[in-house]
Amino acid sequence: MPGAMRDVSLRQLRAVIAIAKTGKIVSAANALGLTPPAVTEQLKLMEEALGIRLFHRTKAGLRLTDAGQVVLEAAIRTEALLDDAHERIQEMKGLKAGIVTIGVVSTAKYFAPRLIHAFVEANPSIEMKLVVGNRLETIEALRSYDIDIAIMGRPPNDIVVSKLVFGPHPYVMIARPDHRLANRQRAVDRTSLAKEKLLVREIGSGSRVVFETFFRSVKRAEPSSIIEFGSNETIKQAVMAGLGLALISAHTIELEIETGRLALINVKDLPVVREWNLVHRLDKELGPAAAAFWRYALKDGQRHLPRIPGL
Incomplete structure (x- = not known):
């Protein structure tokens, strides 16, 4: 059935992994913390959705069919991807990883690299991306969710944003x-x-x-x-x-x-x-890495601004 595999649930995939490993519904249920009827039902629903048997019923227990082997391999890859995603998210929470996209008006490109460099020195595993444009281009990047944070003068008045001043301009x-x-x-x-x-x-x-x-x-x-x-x-x-x-x-x-x-x-x-502002959309929650840059720029951003004698 076209698209049926996309409708398979994680619970069903985990049932296939457990059954393939143990060969028995009861043992798979114990491993998953479920009742045997619940595991049987997951397997039944999956086989009905795919329109093919996943296990041979033998005296020695349940054994994978060729189709079952294909599903098992997909289930194992899915679990691995989820485990990897979990680890990366945990790293982000600890600021060991993450990607932050900063949009700056062209006038800010003269100091933004200094600010970003100082932040990355303190957080070397965070990847920073810098997008430079004029004011209208930076607003459009905010509008289309292409950037996490903008460094600009006047914030847009047609997008609901959070803005905080971090230095004079x-x-x-x-x-x-x-x-x-x-x-x-x-x-x-x-x-x-x-x-x-x-x-x-x-x-x-x-x-x-x-x-x-x-x-x-x-x-x-x-x-x-x-x-x-x-x-x-x-x-x-x-x-x-x-x-x-x-x-x-x-x-x-x-x-x-x-x-x-x-x-x-x-x-x-x-x-x-004028003023330099940090700006981000209120309807786009900052991730841990972006939030860390926001805090850093508010605290130390002003010291990275250029110094002109007499001003």
Whole structure:
């Protein structure tokens, strides 16, 4: 009967193993902690479902038919798989194993590997997977249950999530070191900046939201004065090439500031300080390994954030 084997229960498979081992219903019942009629009933139901006999009834006891041998082998493999699953789950409970998938917005990729490395050093048997995308892509990964935990700024408002802040996220204005506005003591106002060529992230990114909010009350120059890029790395390269200025996450420019390849501009009302959040869906329970990473990031995540002098 097509699909009949899929309807077989674990109790029936265990009855086959016990009967094959002992050759007697009574002995199998004792081994399983059941009554002989209960074991007989399990065997009867299984043979009826499969439409074939599993045992020869002989004077010496019950002996496997060819079909019974096939079922016995499947039953033994099933038991082995269940035993393996049990051991792995027990290891996960003790944080000896587990897989955690972390989704981060692209701005967080500058520190997320440090955070993950520190966690894995303390929990070397846990496997970590990192998925990088912009804000909309990270939200979609949450929506489709592709990630356990997200590291992002603003959490989604159309998914029920748990979110906790683990650190500050400052945004600053950067320029090439030889730009006339770089390293000035006197603060520049945003109206003056609006006259400059401004480099921005794509629509849908968290950085673009910060940019638009900061310049919302300012009349900017012609639309051609704003150039859109798809990544922080490209924006940094463009600023270093002298193409314009950028309002960017301070956590993306640690190396360039240290090496003098980029400079901060002293701007009134900057830095804009947002927050880094840990986010997970409330309808997706965190496993032991993911829950351990969540606790670790809340406790120690902030110390892995980049340090920018003067901020």
